[in-house]
Amino acid sequence: MSQASATTTSTGAGLLDGRVAFVTGAGAGIGRGIALALAAAGARVAVTGRRASTCNDTVAQIAAEGGAALALEADVGDAAAVHRAVEAAVARWGRLDILVQNANAGDSAHPIALEDVSAEDWLRQARVAWDGNLHCAQAALPHLRASGCGRFIVLGSAFGLHGAAMNPVYSALKGGDRGFVKSLAREWGPDGITVNAIEPAAATEPTQVFFAQNPAVRDAYLRLFPLGRMGVPREDIGRAVVALCSDLMGYVSGQNLPVDGGLYTAL
């Protein structure tokens, strides 16, 4: 199955004209794909990471494609840093309509035995995932309220839906994300803000390297996907985020949406 089918579909150009988005963990991987897709759809994008320098390539590509972007430093585990970055984005563009909390600690693919998990193992990942959710939500809320079309999106994982023997810490955190999103959607609904999660399956750069080195594992894994391939960060995951952020899906809230080529169908 080629990936051409994913790359020749609409970019959603114009769907997000006038909107301002803030994407965490946007220097690489799925976050970068989301930032590029949002910009291609017309949003001005604050591209954030623990170090602003990691976001420069994403910002440069958006600019090269004619979009508007800004690299900002935002360690999502640091409430003050997130607040500063959100305010910087608002100062630059005058508003904030979309916040995508994509940052994660990078441990999702690291096998760990549950009986050996330490407090440090938990807190290192939870600081980014859960504390990041809290800090992003609190910093963004006044602006999303003012937006009139506020969107808050958390990047979950299929691990959080079906559990995972490989990394029970990551899967528990992602399961918690589901509860966070469902509850916050109810809490923020009266303000006209939608809150959703996307559970993506995408071949990021490290995944592609791993698969190139382990073709048998790749072939076995790809057989799990009814569509026969893993997603492309920008074209598959990013565009799903664009759709959720646009008026086309303005009536969707409190949902956990697997964007995974048909991998998880148990809901």
Add this chain to the structure above:
Amino acid sequence: MVQGVGQDAGAALLAGRCAIVAMPGLAFGGALARGLRRHGARVVEIDVTPGSCADAEKALGHAAREAGGADLVVHAGATPAALAARPLESLSGEEWQSAVHRSMLASLYLLQGVYRQQHEAGGATVLVGPSVALVGAAGLVPLITLVEAQRTLVKSAARQWGRHGMRLNWVGVGAQRFAPALAEAALPPTPELGPPPPALGRVPELQAEVADVIAWLGSDGARGVTGASFNLDGGDWMVP
């Protein structure tokens, strides 16, 4: 006649089995313990919020010696901070830490302690949470985040520890059965527009109906059941 309430569930499902009920700070553990005793189990309750894996190992080891084993462990965990309803925007960092991280770490340590007790001979574990976690609730973002994480942890533990003969499942109970304090929360109404929910006309009672299901999960009859979620709210929320 209302079926189920106060009725004998039949044969003692846990005759000769040892059970530990670990629900620190939550009042409903006693009712579940009584219900499990009705099924023939020797039951020991512990009221310790473990601050480390060693704490949990010690508490569970002591309880297992007192009960004669740890065939079934029933756990629920949520700090008072997790049970307090308030908007997320007004939550302090300390309140968030206490609600989600301290609660979650205590449950993690408890499960690790269960592993020490059950990994050689196998056993059953049931985590209990409020069923409203399946649908979310305004004002309860920390609690619902915590409970959904616990429910997912059950699935992952079931996957990792199944080879040791360990089975882990999750049971959802009515929110006010879980903690009376949740009566003050803005619990979402069910979408049912017909007769008032729940479908059974009542929220299942802990000592009888909920304990019956937990006893079954701890019995040989459920030897093929692991990683599952059981919603015992009388038909309030019927999830996909």
